[in-house]
Amino acid sequence: MKKVFSIFLLFITLSIFSQTEENPIVWKSSINKVSETEYDLIFEADLFPEWHLYSQYNPEGASMPLKICTCYTDEEVGFKLIGDAKESETHKEYTEVWEKEEIFFKDYAKITQRIKVEDPKIEIIKISLLGQVCKEACIQIDETFSFSLKDNKEVTETISLDNKSKLLSKKLKLDLKNTALLKTDSKEDTETNSSLFNIFFLGFVGGLLALLTPCVFPMIPLTVSFFTKQSQSKRKGVSNAILYGIFIVAIYILLSLPFHFLDSLDPEILNTISTNVWLNIFFFAILVFFAGSFFGYYEITLPSSWGNKMDSASSIGGIIGIFFMALTLAIVSFSCTGPILGSLLAGSLTSDGGAMQLTAGMSGFGVALALPFALFALFPSWLNSLPKSGGWLNTTKVVLGFLELALAFKFLSNSDLVGHWGIFKREIFIGIWIIIFFGLGLYLLGKIKFPHDSPIKKLSFSRVSFGVLVMAFVIYLIPGTFKNPTWNLNALSGFPPPQFYSIYEQENDCPLGLNCYKDFDEGLAVAKETNKPILLDFTGWACVNCRKMEENVWSNPEVYNILKNEYILISLYVDDNEKKLPEDAQFDFKKANGKIKQIRTYGDKWSTFQVVNFKNASQPYYVLMNANLEILNTPQQYTDTETYKDWLQKGIENFNKK
Structure with missing residues (x-):
């Protein structure tokens, strides 16, 4: 049953991904004449990191194997394939979904197919490659190649570009050397896993906060009692409650799946969405609206008919009924969970991991929300230790409202940075946060009230303590508004x-007053003139981890001195989509799939530059090279100070050797 369900999900994913416009695979082809009648057709593929292309020898009943054929014509083709194609190095790995050992290419594939020409009049050969390339999900490969036997070269159907676009497109592609260092290694995989775990943990904390709201907390004892009392046996009640929790987790994970489809459409798409000025303004407005709901001025609910329909469906019984009970919880608790989920959604879209981080966060949220139902079903006596519902639940909502309001201004600040408005400068932003958290402190100390607050007879010790901590945080923020602050706000970087x-x-x-260049060619010219290595910094105005690296890692005295004295720093802002390129620098770029991308802004240019040359679309992304475009060390991303310092020093050593 588990295998059938997994395969079912895989086929759904495959059917959707097969419609995507951008494949994570770049093809090159050529033809070699072997004799008067025989030719070798050579297909080379560069795969994006972590993507797999399956071999023609992949076992039956597993992922779709590569197939070379004359599939799209009923006419006599005038040639035939001689045997199976020769393949470059492949890899093997056992897959639980298919319960088979699969054979695939990673990073690079070379397929050579020999043909024999039977019709001497034939001049053009058309041949197709069908197959499947997979990462977390799969995309179908359907490529047709045409070759001229007269000229011994591939014939391509070109979309015409003007001469300026052709020239500027050619300049965008670097003739990099020592590119083996660009391949993803296990260390980067470990860092990615660590990042996903951190996002899972943050989602888990968000779920715990949602548990402490009036919409969810009172439902815990009611739901657990229902399962333990209505079931035929205690064991059945426990298993039903656990299944209920599993369905809660599954529902929240399903909410993240559409963003994986977006992520595979184009490796730049989530970055483009997250740094869009108007989308960030929309997030600001939504979070302010959510904050008003938490303050008690109005309620945000999904249509009541949805909840009624799900509630009716939950009476069906069995596994289906339990699923609809979980869906009912998700709908009726939306007024409290919605704002927290909205913040998680917005935060994940603006981080580097995109869809995978959103799934990790949603998983953590669902696990935290589901955990009490399973635990209290296993240990019903614990229900007696739960605190009674009361005013403290509303206090939790109001505190969350203040936090939503503070987060909202982060998105407005993103719009200001990307749009170059110059309104929400650093000190203005910190000043707004001082006002928000000062208001939170006054609320916790009983000086401010909101619509649903009960009369306060006596402030509890925990509430006063929390209020004092918030006021201490306000004092911590104040120096951030000074010209020469007594301390940097590194905890908030x-x-x-x-x-x-x-x-x-x-x-x-x-960053940090360092000398930097915002144009690659300009920085490259300086590197040649000064005979220094280059630190290529792919960054973004709205990139949180970029700021953390600059303010926590680059600010380290040893790292700072290396950056200042040893390297030519080139910072390319991939989200600078409001600043137009000069008219003579704007052009059309033909992507690997034949589609045209208009390069009109600096963000268009540098994001395309990063993907084309480094097969990567995340920030921060650091590359060390010399003026001859030789890569000096494996690219680095978000990391700690010691690792980054060692990485920089290793780059200098390699530069001196070359």
């Missing part, structure tokens, strides 16, 4: 705008 985005006059608009 990534949330306020960068330090160079200030109301006070700054030395330059580069």
Whole structure:
């Protein structure tokens, strides 16, 4: 049953992904004449990191094997295939879904198919490659190639570009050397897993907060009692409650699946969405609206008919009934969980991992929400230790409202940074946070009331203590508004705008006052002139981890000195989509799938530049190279100070050797 369900999900995913416009695979082809009648057709594929293309020898009943054929014509083709194609190195791995050992290519594939020409009049050969390329999900490969026997070369159907576009497109592609260092290694996989675990943990914390709201908390004893009392046996009641929890987790994971489809449409799409000025303004408005709901001024609910229909369906009984009970919980508790989920959604879209991080966060949220139902079903006596519902639940909602309001201004700040408005400078942003958290402190100390607050006879010790901590946080923020602060807000790095985005006059608009270049060609020319290595910094105005690296890692005295004295820093902002390129620098770029991308802004240019040359679309992304375009070390992403310092020093050593 488990295998059938897994295969069912895989086929659903495959059917949707097969409609995508961008494949994570770049093809090159050529033809070699072997004799007067025989030719070798050579197909080479560069795969994006972590994607697999399945071999023609992949076992039956597993992922779709590669197939070479003349599939799209009923006419006599005038040639025949001689035997199976020769393949470059493949890899084997056991897959639980199919319960088979699969054979696939990763990173690079070379397929050579020999043909024999039977019709001497034939001039053009058309041949197709069908197959499947997979990562978390799969995309069908359906490529047709045409070859000229007269010229011994591939014939392509070209979309015409003007001469300027052809020239600028050619300049965008670097002639990189030592590119073996660009391949993803196990260390990066470990860092990715660590990042996903952190997002899972944050989602888990969000789920715990949702449990402490008036919409969810009272339902715990009611639901657990229902399962333990209505079931025919205690064991059956426990198993039903656990199944109920599993369905809760599954429902929240399903909410993240559409974003995986977006992520595979184009490796740049989630970054483009997350840094869009108007989308960030929309997130700001939504979170302010959510905050008003938490403050008690109005209720946000899904249509009552939805809840009624799900509630009716839950009476069916059995597994289906339990699923609809879980769906009913998700719908009727939306007024409390919706704002927290909205924050999780917005936060995941603006982080580097995109869809995978959103799934990790949703999983953590669902697990935290489901855990009490399973635990209290296993240990019913624990229900007696639960605190009674009361005013503290509303206090929790109001506190969450203040946090939503603070987060909302982060998205408005993103719009300001990307749009270059110059309104919400670093000190202005920190000032707004001071006002918000000062208001939270006054509320906790009983100086402010909201519509649903009960009369306070006596403040509890925990509430006063929390209020004092919030006031201490306000004091911590205040120096951030000064020209020369007594301390940097390193604990908040990534949330306020960068330090160079200030109301006070700054030395330059580069991180930490370093000398940097915002154009690759300009920085490359300086590197040649000074004979220094290059630190290529793919960054973004709205990139949280970029700010954390700059303010926590780059600020380290040893790292700072290396950056300042040893490297030419080139910072390319991939989300600079409001700043137009000069008219003579705008062009059309033909992507690997033949589609045209208009390069009109600096963000268009540098995001395409990153994907084309480094097969990567996340930030921060750091590359070390010399002026001859030789890669000096494996690219680095978000990491700790010691690792980054060692990485920089290793790059210098390799530069000196070359």
